[in-house]
Amino acid sequence: MDIDRDQYHILKQISQGPVAISKCKKRHREWLDTLCLSTALLEKVKAGAGAHYKKGEGLQTFLQGMNDQFDLEYEDLSEKAQNLADGKETKNRRTAQQVMYLHLKTLKPDIFAIHRRKQINLSNLTALCGVAGIEVTPDDDWRFIRQGEAPVLLLVENRQLFIDLDWIEKVTETDVILQYPGVLSGPFKSWLSQQRFKKIIHFPDYDGIGLREHLRLRNALNGKGVEFLLLDEFKDLITKWGTSSIFLKDKNHEAFIKAAKTIEENDSLIGLRPLTHLMQELGKALEQEGVELLN
Incomplete structure (x- = not known):
């Protein structure tokens, strides 16, 4: 007989002493009543105006065969391990908390990350290790502080631009730089949406995918x-x-056409029109590394 984790724990509780029917959920009562009628695992005993379930002759032996499957530190297991323990599929499931690992560098002193009453000096970590890494989830409570307010964040895709920061002072001013892998995932965008930074400056490739990701x-x-x-x-x-x-690569060009149309139709994006008009006129795109060609 196959049972799930909830059913196992109900039977284990009954094995340790009688359990009142009123303490069991309706869906569990129907299943327990079936066991009482069709097996020797349980007995249903009247008690006053109510009744309770108590262990039958075969319950202890039955549970011993299930111990290895269910007696685990369940809450300490990953979701995939929990699914495996429960006899469920482990493939094609996102992790419960959608954990992400972010690499950041600070460009100014005394920038702190605060999480669960712990305060981390990201500037010191950057100076000591060259980069600071944090584990995040979309709805966590990470906050970032510099001189009493949230810092400015610069998002870049290119790893070389993340390694060598000399170019930044030529084009913008920021407090923290973070590298992302080209496509901004849903969980990462959710994490960014929690007003953790004073401002986010996005520096993608000047191509269709870069424009799409910015939108x-x-x-x-x-x-x-x-x-x-x-x-x-x-x-x-x-x-x-x-x-x-x-620019002409299939997916990139398709993304450009859609992004350019959105930019033309939305007056709040008017600042991007000179870029899309030039790209369309010349039929060219520019990767981020182009910033290194500035004098």
Whole structure:
């Protein structure tokens, strides 16, 4: 007979002493009544105006065969391990808390991350280790502080730009830089939407996917506290160093057409129109590394 974890714990409780019927959920009572009628595991005994379940002759032996499967430190297991212990599928399931690991660098002193009453000096970690790493989930309570207010965050995709920060002072001012893997995941956008930073500056590739990801980020943040890093020299950079092969690549070009249409229809995105118009006119895209070509 196959049983699940809840049923196992009910039977184990009954094995340790009688359990009143009123203490059991309706769906469990129906199952327990069936066991009383069809097996020697349980007995249903009247007691005054009510009744209770008590162990039968075969219950202890039956439970001994289940101990290895169910007597685990269940709450300490990962979701996949819990599913396995419960006889469920372990594939194609997202982890319960959607854990992410973020790499950050600080560009100014005394920037702190605060979580569950613990305070971490990210500036000291960056100076000591070159980078600071934190484990996050979409709805956690991480907060970031610099001189009493939330810092400015710069999002970049390219690893080299994350390693060598000399270019930043030429184009913008920020407090923290964070590298992301090209596509902004749903959990990561949810995490960013919790008003953890004073402002988010997004610096994607100047191509269809980069524009698409920026629009998705704006949508996740309801258009508040996020801006696109458009280099002052973008016209010269795209004209001289832009790449047609990237712009015309199937998925990239499809993403560009959709993003450009959204930008044309939304007046709050008017600042991006010079970029999309030039990209369409020249048929070129520019990867982030183009910033390294600035004098």
